[in-house]
Amino acid sequence: MPHSDTEPGFVSLVSAGPGDPELLTLKAAKRLSQAQVVLFDDLASGPVLDHADPQAQLISVGKRAGRPSARQEHVNALLVEHARAGRRVVRLKSGDSGIFGRLEEELIALTEAGIPFEIIPGVTSASAAAAAAGMPLTRRLTARRVQFVTGADVTGHLPEDINWAAVADPSVTTVVFMGQRSFPKLAQGLCDHGLPGTTPALFAEAVGHPHQRLIRTTVDELAAMMQRAEVIQPGLILYGPLAFHGDQAPDRP
Template identity: 40%
Template sequence: MGRAAGVIPTPRVSGSTGPVPADPPAVGRVTLVGGGPGDPGLLTRRALDRLAEADVVVADRLVPHAVLRDLRPGVRVVDVSKVPRGAFVPQEQINQVLVTEARAGHRVVRLKGGDPFVFGRGMEEMLACRAAGVPVEVVPGVTSAVAVPEMAGVPVTHRGLTQGFTVLAAHLPPDDPGSTVDWAGVARSGTTIVLLMAVQTLPEVTAALLRHGMDPATAAVSVENGGTDRQRVLRGRLDDIAAVAAAHHLCAPAVTVIGAVAAFADVTQLADASARPGRDL
């Protein structure tokens, strides 16, 4: 007996006991993009390409905000700023935003200051995306740990002075139970010391380095708002850079460099002088 007209049999897959499920909804992607140290001109070409394609941009406080004004019409920007001792979006919430937006089929750019994997919690976001089955890509950025000193005329290494540099997140003072830094080892390392997130803890950090035997006369420099038209450079020594920073009301974001190379700091940028990013030093 023939089939009734207009009735199409339900397709089956060998071994299945029911109809083939509908295709899953399209999944977008997440790209973790390093925004560099502040100057929009220091974004990579791939970073600009991913921003040009984005449907949603999830942005940190320290990204080069000028690039957000150049996004194509209709792009949603989600602000997930983490302000020191201020507004704070939990990392778990950021992870969820990335996954939810990608599962909705969107091309998501997670725009972060500096490099995503240098104190940027980028690996946590990558793991969250992978666990959720969301494709994720990383676009490296120029890290402020190296670029900001450079823009103040300070190389983190220099032949005859230092054979390496140590980059530390100093948001916790040395005596904090959560600090895992061997400050005695750092003081003895003979490398340039680069401190990020150290505006509030600079007095404790410098005191610890002095206590562990570093020369009080070691050159030091703090660079505020590196790579922007508000860049400011404060120069001193290990034993007084914290006092210099306090006297000039140093504000975050700032990078502090301790070591012989800090003496190279461009004298035209000292104290309240401003430096435009990209000019010759």
């Protein structure tokens, strides 16, 4: 069972937040400073790793779409190997690892190997993007639900089993992770299921990093932009009644 001790032979699954080291939790920073081995993703590197012990072994196991990356089985094996060697291990993931962060695969591997672990949550990139844009994710009466969906299945394409009634609901704030390549197809499906193409949308690129970019637009305009754009930086797409344009906030109830 997970517990909070950090004796040797222990794994801390640490969420690093979107990339801004000031958004690390105190607990996350503490575990980094105690770790003897840190297995980190590309998006959880940079200044965040300054909190690690200078003597710690840093191992990059990042996964980036369209680029060579560590296989999940290899990451699992490294976690078990270092923990069994009696080391304090941190598995550092970007955002909040429980949200499209492949956390479950690593939990299963640790549990099957009898390795004790803990999960330290973090600031999800969805919350960070909304905060950077100066918008909430929910509001009474007009946006009483927020939903996080993935725009890519294991093959990198738009999932086939989308709940179109849910994602086309105009009274919901929807956040699409890993959806830059598939958004034009998603947007067409949204339109086919009744969501107006004029629905406000926000594209948030490289959230929490110095080169962060926020684009306020509409679902139709964003789909056209994504059709032409090359995916270089990680990005999130938010659409719904709260992703308003600039200062043109809708009237509040």
